[in-house]
Amino acid sequence: MTAATGPFGSTTAPLRFPPSLGGVAGTSFKHEHLAAILASGPRRGFFEVHAENYMGAGGPPHRALEAIRRDHPLSLHGVCMSIGGPQPLDKTHLSRFRDLVARYQPALVSEHLAWSTHDNGFFNDLLPLPYTEATLRLVCDHIDQMQEAIRQPILLENPSTYLAFVESTIGESDFIRSVAERTGCGLLLDINNVFVSATNHGFSALDYLNDFPLSRVGEIHLAGHAEQTDYEGDLLLIDSHDGPVADAVWKLYDIVVQRRGAVPTLIEWDSKIPDWPVLQAEAAAAQTILDRYHPSARTGDRHVA
Amino acid sequence: MSLERGLSYAAAFASALLDPARLAPQIVTGPNGKAAGKRYDVYRNNVTVSLIEALAAIYPAVQRLTGPDFFRAMARFHVRSTPPTTPLLFDYGHDFPAFIAQYEHARSMPWLADVARIERAWLDAYHAADAAPLRPEQLAAVAPERLGDLVFTPHPAARVVRSPFSAVTIFAANRDTSPVGRIDAGRPEDALVTRMEFDVVVRHLPPGGAVFATSLMSGVPLGEAAALALAAAADFDIASNIAGLIEAGAFTSISSGDA
Numbered sequence: 255m256t257a258a259t260g261p262f263g264s265t266t267a268p269l270r271f272p273p274s275l276g277g278v279a280g281t282s283f284k285h286e287h288l289a290a291i292l293a294s295g296p297r298r299g300f301f302e303v304h305a306e307n308y309m310g311a312g313g314p315p316h317r318a319l320e321a322i323r324r325d326h327p328l329s330l331h332g333v334c335m336s337i338g339g340p341q342p343l344d345k346t347h348l349s350r351f352r353d354l355v356a357r358y359q360p361a362l363v364s365e366h367l368a369w370s371t372h373d374n375g376f377f378n379d380l381l382p383l384p385y386t387e388a389t390l391r392l393v394c395d396h397i398d399q400m401q402e403a404i405r406q407p408i409l410l411e412n413p414s415t416y417l418a419f420v421e422s423t424i425g426e427s428d429f430i431r432s433v434a435e436r437t438g439c440g441l442l443l444d445i446n447n448v449f450v451s452a453t454n455h456g457f458s459a460l461d462y463l464n465d466f467p468l469s470r471v472g473e474i475h476l477a478g479h480a481e482q483t484d485y486e487g488d489l490l491l492i493d494s495h496d497g498p499v500a501d502a503v504w505k506l507y508d509i510v511v512q513r514r515g516a517v518p519t520l521i522e523w524d525s526k527i528p529d530w531p532v533l534q535a536e537a538a539a540a541q542t543i544l545d546r547y548h549p550s551a552r553t554g555d556r557h558v559a
Numbered sequence: 560m561s562l563e564r565g566l567s568y569a570a571a572f573a574s575a576l577l578d579p580a581r582l583a584p585q586i587v588t589g590p591n592g593k594a595a596g597k598r599y600d601v602y603r604n605n606v607t608v609s610l611i612e613a614l615a616a617i618y619p620a621v622q623r624l625t626g627p628d629f630f631r632a633m634a635r636f637h638v639r640s641t642p643p644t645t646p647l648l649f650d651y652g653h654d655f656p657a658f659i660a661q662y663e664h665a666r667s668m669p670w671l672a673d674v675a676r677i678e679r680a681w682l683d684a685y686h687a688a689d690a691a692p693l694r695p696e697q698l699a700a701v702a703p704e705r706l707g708d709l710v711f712t713p714h715p716a717a718r719v720v721r722s723p724f725s726a727v728t729i730f731a732a733n734r735d736t737s738p739v740g741r742i743d744a745g746r747p748e749d750a751l752v753t754r755m756e757f758d759v760v761v762r763h764l765p766p767g768g769a770v771f772a773t774s775l776m777s778g779v780p781l782g783e784a785a786a787l788a789l790a791a792a793a794d795f796d797i798a799s800n801i802a803g804l805i806e807a808g809a810f811t812s813i814s815s816g817d818a
Contacts, residue, residue: 309647310686311715314757334646340566347646372573376643378613379605381572384586388565417587417598419568454598456590484589484597492601 270406272361275300275327277516277548279540281533282523288318290530296325299537300361302520305332308358309350319358329362329473329520330354334376337396337410338383339369348403355404362473362518364409364442365400367393367430384419385429390436397437409440409472414447414479414493416454426451427465440472445506446499446522450479450491459506468514476507476540477522495524498536508543516548575599576606577639610638613648614655618678620733621659621671633662649686653679670724670744677730677761680718680752684759687716692755692808698801701813707782709813711775716754717809719764719773723747727763755808762807767792771800772809 280300283291291297301322308315322328332351335343355363368380383389401407412430424432434441443466452459478497484490499507499521507519521536568586575581583599611634615622622630637658643651656679659665660672692714701709720726727748732739749769751762764772771788775781781801788795804810 306647307649310649312689313684313686313716313754315686316689317757336646340569344646369569371646372569374644375573376646377573377576377606378609378643378646378648379602381569381602382587384565384568386565389568392566416601417589417595420586420588421565421568454590482597482601486593486596490597490601 267405269401270355270359272359272406275361275518277518277544279519279521279537279544280327280329281521281537283319283322284523284527285315285318286527287530287533288321292321299541300327300329300518300520302329302331302362302522305330305351305354306334308354323358327361328358329364329518330358330360332363332365333380334370335365335396335400336369336371337365337400338367338381338389338393339371340392341372343396343399344371348400351400352404355406360406362409363404363406364411364473365397366411366413367433368413380413382413382415382417382419385422385424385426387423390424390429390432393433394436397433397439401437401439407439409442410434411442411444411475412447412451412466414444414450414454414491416490416492418455425465427462427467431467431470434467434470441467441470442473442475443468443471443510444475444477444522445510446475446477446479446503447493449500449503449506450493453489453491460509463506463510468510471510471514471517474507474510474517474519475522476503476519476536477524479503495522496526497523499539504539504543507540511543511547516544519544576603577642579603607635607638610642610651611635613643614638614652617649617652617682618655618675620678620730621675623733623736624668624671624674624729625665629664633659633665636662649682655679670722670726670729673720673722673724673726674730674733676720676722677726677750677752680720680750681759681761684716684718684752684754687714687754690715690811693805693810693812695802695805697813698805701815705815707780708815709781710778710815711781711810712812712814713776714753714808714811716752716759717772717776717807718750718752719769719776720750720752721747721769722749726750727761730761751804751807751809753807753809760807762803765792765796765800765803767795768800768803771795771797772804775804776809 278299280302283301283303308319366380370377448459448462452462476499477495478499480492480494482490482492519540523533571584571586583595587595589595589598611631614634637655641654656672656675659675665671725742725744725746725748727750728742749764751764751772753760767788770791771784774784774787785797
């Protein structure tokens, strides 16, 4: 990306660079928690929603999001852009996304290094891609298009995967670093995804994090996973988002925050959703780690560096 | 579609996602050279199960009527034959009522497809654009001699679903978990689905009401719509029907047809 804005009078909207959220912990926003959240009043932190759930024309979903947005920063997390798929991005979806960003002015916008649409079919899952020079060009091209459409830099999330592609020639962290360097996008580091993929592929999560371009990380995701075994009896972790964050993932998180510094951190919990206090307690645990390494964040002060 | 070399992975990966009879594609592998096997099946399972759950979320009363096992088997057939073509899952399943209508194992429940149509209309109304409804005094201000030519603009959320069965009663009794008594399924019932503020409301229309409402919603002038409704039901009462539709928020505005 080049200039943040064109000359006055140009037809292009300026790029938005929202103020940094700093080292705060947030949670997924689920409608069943709306009453409890509103009853407890504005709180430190932020809420994240799946962008697609708010792409309807009107009705209660928008009322709920407006109520949340009034008092809290928002993170818009896209799950269906299919950035990692070979076909061109869906223009209608891009414009819906642009409208949502304009309406809710999110502090963070993110998408996945994955694909979900092929031909005319939508598979509703984050499907993997091979890491090659050809897919690197493709992904960069798609991120350029998305950032151009929404007029805001995005954060790209590392995937959780269960298998690998024979044709891959580039390691995942190298691939992601190249994408960030070429497109100017930031990164959303999902530490649970790192742990899930490391277990499933038999690599070291710490090695992966050592290679990962931490300086580009603008948000961290933490979530729960489930344990299964494959047909050979080996442990296979499933990125299920249906429970508390695992101890091993908390340890990795501690290491990352120590190295990277405090960045907005989300507790992602999408099914078997617990009562609000349970979700809040997970966010408080993340906040404790963030504050440990950046005590000044505790007062909410913002310092100009 | 012509693609750059090295970009055929999605077609190969997608080819077996919805077909459990096919082997995992050769382009993927597990760690240390072992077969993708179960690992590919995780994706296969995610796709099918998440789409079945999307249908279950859209059609809770249908699921309660059939029981979860029956529902999931029926939904699995539909998901595999008609996967979504949009990434907006709340817009999925428009073809599901028609699928239910011809689903062999659901023949003993001939009203099931109509209950599904009401549930689909309910979700359409839930996500429809916001709009201020027509106020009764706007109609009251129209001179009597001009009433017959009035044309109504439907509210974006308003829907009518007609059924030769007691679909409205069956829908209402099965949208929550409270006990259901005996229902005579054989009485024809038409539903009006609207949403004014937060709540989607499903009303049971009186005889002639559905013809009247659908005529007005498609732009037929009031006088003509009333005649059509009277032809459909001799006891059709225009005053209570028009008041009921306005109270339900079925319209946003009126115009004198010549405008």
